[in-house]
Amino acid sequence: MTITELVGEIKKKKSFLCVGLDVDLTKTPSHLLNTEDPIFEFNKQIIDATHHLAVAYKPNTAFYEAYGIKGWQSLDKTINYINQNYPEIFTIADAKRGDIGNTSTMYAKAFFEDLNFDSVTVAPYMGSDSVEPFLAFKDKFTIMLALTSNKGGLDFQGKDLINNKPLYKEVIKTSLTWNNSENLMFVVGATKAEYFKGIREIAPNSFLLVPGVGAQGGSLEGVCEFGLNKENIGLLINSSRGIIYASKGEDFANAAQIEAQKLQAQMAKILADNNIA
Numbered sequence: 001m002t003i004t005e006l007v008g009e010i011k012k013k014k015s016f017l018c019v020g021l022d023v024d025l026t027k028t029p030s031h032l033l034n035t036e037d038p039i040f041e042f043n044k045q046i047i048d049a050t051h052h053l054a055v056a057y058k059p060n061t062a063f064y065e066a067y068g069i070k071g072w073q074s075l076d077k078t079i080n081y082i083n084q085n086y087p088e089i090f091t092i093a094d095a096k097r098g099d100i101g102n103t104s105t106m107y108a109k110a111f112f113e114d115l116n117f118d119s120v121t122v123a124p125y126m127g128s129d130s131v132e133p134f135l136a137f138k139d140k141f142t143i144m145l146a147l148t149s150n151k152g153g154l155d156f157q158g159k160d161l162i163n164n165k166p167l168y169k170e171v172i173k174t175s176l177t178w179n180n181s182e183n184l185m186f187v188v189g190a191t192k193a194e195y196f197k198g199i200r201e202i203a204p205n206s207f208l209l210v211p212g213v214g215a216q217g218g219s220l221e222g223v224c225e226f227g228l229n230k231e232n233i234g235l236l237i238n239s240s241r242g243i244i245y246a247s248k249g250e251d252f253a254n255a256a257q258i259e260a261q262k263l264q265a266q267m268a269k270i271l272a273d274n275n276i277a
């Protein structure tokens with residue numbers, strides 16, 4: 001997928017919502033547990049109920065790896081289901097990878113070629129040669145952790161460096177000089193809304209994946225105040241638990257649709273207020 005296609009989809013749906021597919025079988029409806037693949041069945045129903053309200057899905061691979069080979073098969077079925085039925089949707093493997101160059105290339109092949117995700121999250125800690133192998137893939141996106149939503153996100157990311165700039169700013173500024181940096185996006189937590197102004201000063205046009213709305217209490221409006229880019233929107237706002245676990249009953253997909261609809265309606269208003277869509 002290209003950025004132009006993603007922006008077109010956002011404007012068409014009046015939504016920059018990303019639904020997180022973090023399947024925990026202790027939280028899913030019990031009637032699904034008797035099906036052949038409860039994780040896939042859960043995802044399939046959530047996707048069918050929300051695809052018109054969302055522009056992206058983000059399975060966090062931890063929730064699949066935790067179930068061993070069966071979990072990985074469920075992830076494979078889920079991404080195939082999205083790609084076959086809703087190819088206009090942007091897909092994110094939230095895997096937070098990154099290693100020495102030849103290993104990163106294998107991670108990139110796993111997510112971009114074998115699983116055919118549009119994007120994968122990576123950690124910046126090992127530097128340029130650990131991230132550039134991901135960036136080399138055409139029309140695939142590397143979403144680098146910049147300022148994460150958790151409290152400890154400030155332990156290192158928020159520390160000032162020698163030139164008095166916090167680490168997360170240096171990560172963003174430096175990575176934008178790397179090869180194929182047009183394929184970079186950044187993770188910035190919704191719980192850190194007050195930081196978006198400064199981030200937009202150094203990355204005005206980059207897409208930001210923003211987790212932390214919903215269960216973590218981040219504010220959509222707070223993020224959009226400075227995070228929204230009038231040209232390309234530049235935001236994908238993720239909610240996982242707040243949408244997919246809205247009900248534990250047989251009505252779970254309908255309840256998820258209602259929660260997704262609430263966020264989509266707020267996004268449509270924000271876009272209209274900013275004369276964007």
Ligand SMILES: O=c1ccn([C@@H]2O[C@H](COP(=O)(O)O)[C@@H](O)[C@H]2O)c(=O)[nH]1
Nearest residue numbers: 060148149189211214215216239240241
């Ligand atoms: O800074 C970060 C980076 C990633 N995440 C992930 O996003 C979702 C959030 O789930 P909720 O249920 O909406 O809280 C989850 O997969 C996290 O691992 C994040 O929260 N913050």
